[in-house]
Amino acid sequence: MVFILAYYCFCTDERGTFRRLEIAPKDGPDLCRSTIFLRSWLISFDFPMMSSKEELHAHLNGSVSFSTIEKLVARKPHLNIEHGMTAIRSGQRRTLDECFQVLKVIHQLVDTEEDILMVAKDVIREFAADGVKYLELRSTPRKEKTTGMTKRRYVETVIEAIRQCKNEGVDIEVRFLVAVDRRNGAEVAMETVKLAEDFMLSTGGLVVGLDLSGDPTVGHGRDLLPALQKAKNCGLKLSLHLSEVPSQADESELLLNIPPDRIGHGTFLHPEVGGSQSLVDKVRKHNTPLELCLTSNVKGQTVSSYSQHHFLYWYQMGHPSVICTDDKGVFCTDLSQEYQLAASTFNLSQEDMWTLSQKAIDCTFAPDLQQQLHQKWLELRPTLFQL
Numbered sequence: 001m002v003f004i005l006a007y008y009c010f011c012t013d014e015r016g017t018f019r020r021l022e023i024a025p026k027d028g029p030d031l032c033r034s035t036i037f038l039r040s041w042l043i044s045f046d047f048p049m050m051s052s053k054e055e056l057h058a059h060l061n062g063s064v065s066f067s068t069i070e071k072l073v074a075r076k077p078h079l080n081i082e083h084g085m086t087a088i089r090s091g092q093r094r095t096l097d098e099c100f101q102v103l104k105v106i107h108q109l110v111d112t113e114e115d116i117l118m119v120a121k122d123v124i125r126e127f128a129a130d131g132v133k134y135l136e137l138r139s140t141p142r143k144e145k146t147t148g149m150t151k152r153r154y155v156e157t158v159i160e161a162i163r164q165c166k167n168e169g170v171d172i173e174v175r176f177l178v179a180v181d182r183r184n185g186a187e188v189a190m191e192t193v194k195l196a197e198d199f200m201l202s203t204g205g206l207v208v209g210l211d212l213s214g215d216p217t218v219g220h221g222r223d224l225l226p227a228l229q230k231a232k233n234c235g236l237k238l239s240l241h242l243s244e245v246p247s248q249a250d251e252s253e254l255l256l257n258i259p260p261d262r263i264g265h266g267t268f269l270h271p272e273v274g275g276s277q278s279l280v281d282k283v284r285k286h287n288t289p290l291e292l293c294l295t296s297n298v299k300g301q302t303v304s305s306y307s308q309h310h311f312l313y314w315y316q317m318g319h320p321s322v323i324c325t326d327d328k329g330v331f332c333t334d335l336s337q338e339y340q341l342a343a344s345t346f347n348l349s350q351e352d353m354w355t356l357s358q359k360a361i362d363c364t365f366a367p368d369l370q371q372q373l374h375q376k377w378l379e380l381r382p383t384l385f386q387l
C-alpha cells in the first residue's frame with residue numbers, strides 16, 4: 001500500500017507547482033488497476049481543478065482500459081490475447097510501427113456491435129470518472145465481414161453509446177468525430193466524409209467533425225485533399241494529425257492551407273525539429289489549436305523525453321495548446337496524469353493548469369456548449385484556490 005501511495009503521490013511547492021514525489025519502477029495490470037482507483041481518490045482530495053477538464057483527442061479503440069480488455073478477452077478466449085499485447089506500460093517504449101500493431105490487436109477484440117457499444121460506454125464513463133466534463137471521441141468506421149458489422153452500424157452504435165450514457169446521467173458531454181484512416185486512400189476517405197455528413201445532419205449535433213489519422217508513414221495527404229475540403233465545405237470541423245513524423249513537412253504545408261480547425265500532435269512543425277518557420281507562420285496565422293499528447297509521443301518515441309516535448313515551444317509562444325491523451329488504454333494513462341506530467345515537467349502552477357483547461361473550452365467543436373462550460377469552470381474555480 002505504501003508503495004502504491006508513493007507511486008502516485010504529488011505535492012505542490014510554494015508556487016503551487018505540481019511535484020511528483022516518486023515513480024514506480026514497473027506496473028503490472030493489477031497494480032495499474034488499483035493505482036487508477038487510488039490516484040482518482042488522491043486527485044479528488046489534492047487537485048480539485050483536475051475535476052474540470054476537456055479531452056479533445058481520444059481514439060476510441062486506443063482508449064480501451066485494462067478492465068474492458070479483460071471483458072473482451074473473456075468474450076473471445078480463442079484469440080489468446082494477453083494484456084501485454086494491448087498496452088505499453090510505464091517505462092516501456094515502442095516504435096510508432098509497434099504502436100500501430102497494438103491497435104490491430106485491439107481491433108481483433110472489438111469486432112461486433114456489442115463490443116463497440118460496451119467499449120464506447122466504458123470509455124465515456126472512465127473519462128467522466130477522471131473529471132472530464134467534455135469529451136470528443138474519434139473513431140474509424142469499420143466493416144467486419146465475419147460479424148456482419150457495417151460502417152454505418154459502427155457509427156450508429158457509438159452514437160447509441162453516447163445517448164445511453166447521457167440517459168444514465170453520466171456527468172459528461174460527448175461529441176463524435178468520424179475518422180479517416182489515411183492508409184485506406186482517397187476513395188474510402190470520400191465515402192467516410194459522406195457518412196460523416198449524413199450523421200452530422202441526423203444526430204442533432206453529436207457528430208461534429210472529421211479526424212485524419214492512421215500511420216503517418218503511409219500515403220500522402222495530397223490524395224486526401226478533395227475529401228478533406230469537401231468535409232470542411234459541408235460544415236464538419238477538421239482535426240488533422242499533422243507532422244507526427246519528420247518526413248511530413250510538404251504534406252503539412254499543403255493541408256495547412258485548407259485550413260484545419262485543430263492539429264493533432266504537430267510534433268515536427270517548428271524549425272528546431274526540422275519543420276519550418278513557414279509552417280509555424282501558417283499555424284499562427286489561423287490561430288489553429290494543437291492537441292498535445294505527452295505520454296503518447298514519448299512512449300511512441302517521436303519525442304525523446306518529456307522535457308523535449310514540443311508543448312513548451314507552443315506554450316511559451318502563447319499559442320492555443322490542449323493537453324490530450326491520444327490512446328489512454330494503449331499508453332496506460334489518463335487526462336489527469338497528462339496534466340500532472342505537463343505541470344511537473346514544465347514547472348506549471350495550479351493557476352497555469354487551470355488556465356490551460358479553461359482556454360481549451362474555446363478549442364472545442366461544440367460552440368453551443370462553450371458558454372455552459374465556461375460557467376461550469378467559473379463555478380469550480382473557487383474550490384481550487386481555497387486549498
Ligand SMILES: CC(C)=CCNc1ncnc2c1ncn2[C@@H]1O[C@H](COP(=O)(O)O)[C@@H](O)[C@H]1O
Pocket residue numbers: 059060061062096099100103138139140141179181213214215216241244296300326327330
Ligand atoms: C498507438 C499509436 C499508434 C499512437 C500514435 N498516434 C496515432 N497516430 C495516428 N493515428 C492514430 C494514433 N493513435 C491512434 N490512431 C488511429 O486511431 C485508430 C484506432 O482507433 P479507432 O479504431 O479509430 O477507434 C488507429 O487505427 C489509427 O488510425
Ligand SMILES: [Zn+2]
Pocket residue numbers: 057059213241264326
Ligand atoms: Zn491521435
